[in-house]
Amino acid sequence: xxxxxxxxxxxxxxxxxxxxxxxxxxxxxxxxxxxxxxxxxxxxxxxxxxxxxxxxxxxxxxxxxxxxxxxxx
Amino acid sequence: xxxxxxxxxxxxxxxxxxxxxxxxxxxxxxxxxxxxxxxxxxxxxxxxxxxxxxxxxxxxxxxxxxxxxxxxx
Numbered sequence: 751x752x753x754x755x756x757x758x759x760x761x762x763x764x765x766x767x768x769x770x771x772x773x774x775x776x777x778x779x780x781x782x783x784x785x786x787x788x789x790x791x792x793x794x795x796x797x798x799x800x801x802x803x804x805x806x807x808x809x810x811x812x813x814x815x816x817x818x819x820x821x822x823x
Numbered sequence: 824x825x826x827x828x829x830x831x832x833x834x835x836x837x838x839x840x841x842x843x844x845x846x847x848x849x850x851x852x853x854x855x856x857x858x859x860x861x862x863x864x865x866x867x868x869x870x871x872x873x874x875x876x877x878x879x880x881x882x883x884x885x886x887x888x889x890x891x892x893x894x895x896x
Contacts, residue, residue: 755873755874755877756873756874759873797872797873797874798872798873799870799871799872799873800828800829800832800870800871800872800873800876800891801828801829801870803873804828813892813895814891814895815888815889815891815892815895816888818873818887818888818891819886819888822886822887822888
């Protein structure tokens with residue numbers, strides 16, 4: 751079963767956030783995003799716009815293109 | 824004046840499309856997108872979702888992360 755783009759991106763975002771030792775709530779706060787919305791991103795239930803994706807990447811201290819490459823599957 | 828994300832992305836998408844020798848109309852057809860919507864993307868008037876961005880990258884025969892890197896400015 752191939753994973754969808756949002757699921758792949760959600761997984762790499764989660765991995766990166768956990769590596770920073772941040773909870774979902776702390777990270778959502780860091781980037782000024784509602785916690786529930788951020789949780790849905792990690793679960794692959796939301797497809798981000800590019801500007802949101804850049805915001806998340808910045809909060810994860812990684813370039814957006816690198817994060818997208820990690821999630822390229 | 825710093826360019827916005829959609830403007831940076833629109834510029835690299837246009838450059839890549841022109842390098843393939845395709846008109847906006849032919850390229851929009853290739854990826855099954857309405858021509859006006861695609862034109863707005865190139866003009867930086869639309870911020871794509873990641874799935875749309877992947878579709879455009881595929882049509883441009885380039886990995887999405889590479890296209891995002893080109894547009895990182």
